[in-house]
Amino acid sequence: MSKVLVFGHQNPDTDAIGAAISYAALQRELGMDAEAVALGEPNEETKYALDYFHLQAPRVIEKVTDETQDVMLVDHNEFQQSVSDIAEATILSVVDHHRIANFETASPLYYRAEPVGCTSTIILKLYKEKDIAVVPEIAGIMLSAIISDTLLFKSPTCTPEDEAACHELAKIANVDLKTYGLDLLKAGTNLENKSIEELLDLDAKSFTMGDKTVRIAQVNTVDIEEVLTRQFDLETAMEKLNLENSYDLFLLVITNILDSNSELLAIGDPVDKVEEAFDVSLDKNRAFLKGVVSRKKQVVPPLQNVF
Amino acid sequence: MSKVLVFGHQNPDTDAIGAAISYAALQRELGMDAEAVALGEPNEETKYALDYFHLQAPRVIEKVTDETQDVMLVDHNEFQQSVSDIAEATILSVVDHHRIANFETASPLYYRAEPVGCTSTIILKLYKEKDIAVVPEIAGIMLSAIISDTLLFKSPTCTPEDEAACHELAKIANVDLKTYGLDLLKAGTNLENKSIEELLDLDAKSFTMGDKTVRIAQVNTVDIEEVLTRQFDLETAMEKLNLENSYDLFLLVITNILDSNSELLAIGDPVDKVEEAFDVSLDKNRAFLKGVVSRKKQVVPPLQNVF
Numbered sequence: 222m223s224k225v226l227v228f229g230h231q232n233p234d235t236d237a238i239g240a241a242i243s244y245a246a247l248q249r250e251l252g253m254d255a256e257a258v259a260l261g262e263p264n265e266e267t268k269y270a271l272d273y274f275h276l277q278a279p280r281v282i283e284k285v286t287d288e289t290q291d292v293m294l295v296d297h298n299e300f301q302q303s304v305s306d307i308a309e310a311t312i313l314s315v316v317d318h319h320r321i322a323n324f325e326t327a328s329p330l331y332y333r334a335e336p337v338g339c340t341s342t343i344i345l346k347l348y349k350e351k352d353i354a355v356v357p358e359i360a361g362i363m364l365s366a367i368i369s370d371t372l373l374f375k376s377p378t379c380t381p382e383d384e385a386a387c388h389e390l391a392k393i394a395n396v397d398l399k400t401y402g403l404d405l406l407k408a409g410t411n412l413e414n415k416s417i418e419e420l421l422d423l424d425a426k427s428f429t430m431g432d433k434t435v436r437i438a439q440v441n442t443v444d445i446e447e448v449l450t451r452q453f454d455l456e457t458a459m460e461k462l463n464l465e466n467s468y469d470l471f472l473l474v475i476t477n478i479l480d481s482n483s484e485l486l487a488i489g490d491p492v493d494k495v496e497e498a499f500d501v502s503l504d505k506n507r508a509f510l511k512g513v514v515s516r517k518k519q520v521v522p523p524l525q526n527v528f
Numbered sequence: 529m530s531k532v533l534v535f536g537h538q539n540p541d542t543d544a545i546g547a548a549i550s551y552a553a554l555q556r557e558l559g560m561d562a563e564a565v566a567l568g569e570p571n572e573e574t575k576y577a578l579d580y581f582h583l584q585a586p587r588v589i590e591k592v593t594d595e596t597q598d599v600m601l602v603d604h605n606e607f608q609q610s611v612s613d614i615a616e617a618t619i620l621s622v623v624d625h626h627r628i629a630n631f632e633t634a635s636p637l638y639y640r641a642e643p644v645g646c647t648s649t650i651i652l653k654l655y656k657e658k659d660i661a662v663v664p665e666i667a668g669i670m671l672s673a674i675i676s677d678t679l680l681f682k683s684p685t686c687t688p689e690d691e692a693a694c695h696e697l698a699k700i701a702n703v704d705l706k707t708y709g710l711d712l713l714k715a716g717t718n719l720e721n722k723s724i725e726e727l728l729d730l731d732a733k734s735f736t737m738g739d740k741t742v743r744i745a746q747v748n749t750v751d752i753e754e755v756l757t758r759q760f761d762l763e764t765a766m767e768k769l770n771l772e773n774s775y776d777l778f779l780l781v782i783t784n785i786l787d788s789n790s791e792l793l794a795i796g797d798p799v800d801k802v803e804e805a806f807d808v809s810l811d812k813n814r815a816f817l818k819g820v821v822s823r824k825k826q827v828v829p830p831l832q833n834v835f
Contacts, residue, residue, distance in 0.1 A: 318636055320632075320633045321631060321632060321639060322632040322633065325629040325630075326629065327627060328627050328643070329625055329627050329643040330627070330641060331643060332628060332639050332641035333640060334638065334639035334640075335636075336637055
């Protein structure tokens with residue numbers, strides 16, 4: 222049997238890496254020659270989780286077809302968020318919790334998407350359906366992914382299934398959920414030693430909306446004002462990235478994980494669509510988005526609707 | 529809660545209609561206001577199954593948004609095989625066993641695809657996962673769909689899961705699988721009172737191959753020669769359809785469901801590609817395809833390879 226590479230999206234977050242690790246481990250239990258890889262280095266939060274549970278960061282790849290034909294995608298499906306040569310690979314399976322778009326296969330495949338808060342919640346179901354036990358370190362990275370994606374259950378994307386899965390995994394991994402969860406999230410808000418460019422690339426995704434390409438980056442913090450001390454530099458860099466990558470619009474969502482509000486910074490065109498989508502007026506390119514913490518549920522859909 | 533319409537593809541076959549009925553029934557058990565509908569009248573085979581198990585044919589619709597926003601798709605995902613206004617509807621879930629293409633949603637959804645021979649095989653799994661019993665008449669239409677899609681396990685698309693599901697459902701529905709299966713398939717081969725045009729439209733799909741548009745129709749029979757008594761009329765109609773619809777090539781696959789062989793009738797260009805794909809020489813536009821019963825697995829891929 223040929224080797225199978227399992228990976229999450231570009232600019233990996235804890236779910237992209239955690240789901241790749243846990244799904245590859247499940248596939249190995251099922252007899253596949255599966256390896257978890259990643260489309261980028263782990264961020265500070267993910268590093269904290271990997272270290273805590275004594276797991277290695279997955280090998281970073283950019284393309285797959287020079288080493289294998291067969292891949293499995295986790296935590297994404299849109300081709301522009303995947304490896305550069307995804308269209309030439311054979312996608313055996315997808316496990317995801319996002320909308321489906323810009324995705325196509327030549328043959329039937331296994332596709333499992335559920336509208337839950339985290340891919341790892343679905344992967345726990347798959348372990349159970351196959352009657353395979355989750356070992357403690359894998360449980361650890363899975364629960365870290367759920368904490369990360371749901372902001373410790375505060376995100377509107379969080380479902381009762383995510384919460385139940387997280388509690389179950391915390392028992393297996395033997396951690397106190399609240400203590401570990403806050404430590405993990407805080408590890409991810411350490412933005413001090415990040416350059417402007419790193420900050421804008423930390424958790425950024427591109428979306429096709431109407432005939433526009435919209436780049437949406439998000440950073441978590443415990444102090445929005447601290448991030449905004451660098452507003453001028455951020456704007457300059459966003460303009461530069463728009464030009465270099467032909468983005469029409471660059472949005473930066475700065476989220477306070479403690480009070481669950483965000484500040485939006487918008488550079489490019491059309492900003493009137495941004496104002497319409499969130500029913501706000503941009504002031505100095507900024508707007509306060511009360512109660513907004515989820516790009517997937519609270520940022521992308523209203524934008525998609527007005528575009 | 530708003531009403532949800534559940535339906536399969538255009539030109540519905542027994543799986544398209546059976547999966548809609550059984551998935552809508554499951555959703556009602558789960559508390560949804562779900563109605564099975566269809567994008568066309570049932571064919572002779574499906575009618576036989578519906579009558580046998582005392583089920584009503586689903587109401588035929590062409591669009592959904594005049595009555596509801598929310599839909600669930602079974603046995604298809606490509607928008608051009610769905611209702612005309614699918615792009616304006618909200619797709620809550622999809623259960624399917626085809627490749628994914630020309631499909632897009634604005635929001636996360638439940639998507640369950642598996643590379644098995646029949647959608648109803650997956651739906652039986654969903655009943656089990658939700659711990660809901662399948663009632664006999666629903667088991668009847670589900671097993672009819674599996675028999676239909678797998679030609680009573682003879683198609684190369686059939687998996688051990690399809691076969692096991694069908695045996696399990698036959699027990700619930702209290703039928704002898706072989707006897708009922710052959711009767712059902714024979715009911716679908718009653719082509720006598722079909723016009724030439726109906727026959728060519730019964731189960732026809734268009735494919736883009738290279739820069740050519742290839743239309744591939746398939747009919748099941750227990751007597752290939754009987755269908756070929758109408759060869760001249762078929763050829764005339766195929767030429768006309770090519771002209772009217774800008775098909776480059778029209779292929780009719782006439783499949784004997786008893787001995788699992790097919791006769792191919794090819795009208796249009798380039799026929800040399802057809803000869804190359806199946807390693808045959810066309811004689812009077814015809815060629816014998818030994819052991820070929822599946823358009824999806826045995827007709828489309830070799831053509832796609834030479835084009």
